[in-house]
Amino acid sequence: MRKKIVAGNWKMHNDLQDSKNLINGIVKGLQNENVNCEVIVCPPYTSLSEAAGLLKGSIVKLGAQNMHFEDKGAFTGEISAAMLKSAGCEYVILGHSERRTIFNESDELINKKVKKAFSRGLKPIFCVGETLSEREGGVTNDVVKRQVIQGLMDVPEPDLTNMILAYEPVWAIGTGKTASPEQAQEVHAFIRSLIKDLYSEQAAGKMVIQYGGSVKPENAAELLSKNDIDGALVGGACLKPDSFLGIIKSA
Secondary structure, three states, X not given: OOOOEEEEXXXXXXXXXXXXXXXXXXXXXXXXXXXXXXXXXXXXXHHHHHHHHHHOXXXXXXXXXXXXXXXXXXXXXXXXXXXXXXXXXXXXXXXOHHHHHOOOOOHHHHHHHHHHHHHOOOEEEEXXXXXXXXXXXXXXXXXXHHHHHHHOOOOOHHHHHHOEEEEOOHHHOOOOOXXXXXXXXXXXXXXXXXXXXXXXXXXXXXXXXEEEOOOOHHHHHHHHOOOOOOEEEEOHHHOOHHHHHHHHHHO
């Protein structure tokens, strides 16, 4: 049985003190709980080292929000996988819709990042999802299929056990709109069938597929009850301990 995984993507929020307060609130809230899911927080780069120290000894894992595909070099403003590892990261979000749309990241570029993360011992949280116009145009499956196939190009099957695939409909991120549990389940099931076709039935069965897109305590339980939804990649609701803890409780 696949373990539920809840990850919080803080995006460009929280200075160092805010990060300390949020982490302390999350860790304190989980101390006396019997938590049967994995929990990940992804603060901004400037808080990673401090976060690693505060999370030491807790059940909460640390992730980053992005990385470059080269090990080092003249790439002003970029962060390498080795830097993230040295800061204490275990996970890294790659291919988030904001990286794809705002920063024009291509499937080819994201694939380079995914392979680099694996090669340096980081676990990718690899994001896919369609825009509103693509959903209304009836091409959701075509878009998701392209993103999965190209993003996982040349990734061997054994590596799949060390990654998370996150389905995030772009139209539901930060908009307050949420894909209905039925809509989300339909795409998650499609992704799982795609992994089966690309790799094997065993790989598809083990693949953790999160849902992201305006997940909050009020809708988390219903979303996470679906057969193929294995957790949540949380945005705004992860910025307050109580709401993030509510989603974790649902998982």
